[in-house]
Amino acid sequence: MKIRSHSLSSFVQRTDTLYKSLHGLIKQYPEDALQPDDKIFNRILTNDWRYLKNDFNGPVEKRYADASKWVEALRSYHSDLCDFCIYTPGAAKKLDELPMHPDLPLSASQCLHRLELQFQVLTRWESEAKAAASDDRLARLRTGLQALLQKNGMKTVEVETHLSRDTIRDFMSGKTKVQEKTLQKLDAYVMQ
Numbered sequence: 001m002k003i004r005s006h007s008l009s010s011f012v013q014r015t016d017t018l019y020k021s022l023h024g025l026i027k028q029y030p031e032d033a034l035q036p037d038d039k040i041f042n043r044i045l046t047n048d049w050r051y052l053k054n055d056f057n058g059p060v061e062k063r064y065a066d067a068s069k070w071v072e073a074l075r076s077y078h079s080d081l082c083d084f085c086i087y088t089p090g091a092a093k094k095l096d097e098l099p100m101h102p103d104l105p106l107s108a109s110q111c112l113h114r115l116e117l118q119f120q121v122l123t124r125w126e127s128e129a130k131a132a133a134s135d136d137r138l139a140r141l142r143t144g145l146q147a148l149l150q151k152n153g154m155k156t157v158e159v160e161t162h163l164s165r166d167t168i169r170d171f172m173s174g175k176t177k178v179q180e181k182t183l184q185k186l187d188a189y190v191m192q
Helices: 008-028 062-087 092-097 108-152 154-161 165-173 180-191
Strands: none
Touching: 008 062, 008 108, 062 092, 108 154, 108 165, 108 180, 154 165, 154 180, 165 180
């Protein structure tokens, strides 16, 4: 059994892959000329069109097999995403925000639309997580630097960090956005 590392970034990529593969299936197997009972993309998330694995031993059209593989990939993705949300602090309550659910009787076009929305939701979650991590880093740096300023004084901190008094004050006040290079210097100084 292959164990995957899950992150919001990996789910954003998997959502995009599911979208592209379903879009590719629709293009590869157009159903315009088929009889309604032979169409599968208008009811892809139902079991109406699927052969049960144990009850059918004959050849299966490739479009059925490919569609079935896609549905199984969607179910695996959804299960992994639910596990990720349940075991990630604060994310379990966000599960209701997700538009795509494999148990809904959706058509392929509805799946595409919902996967697109899900991609946007997951991308937003990822950017919020990155912003929160950045805020945590800045708060940690400010706390550490404040302690060093009180202990050593501004003049010593200026010399040891190779930063100007104004840059240090701007960082401590949070009034201006500090460059990454400056943050790296402060990080190295506070963590020593």
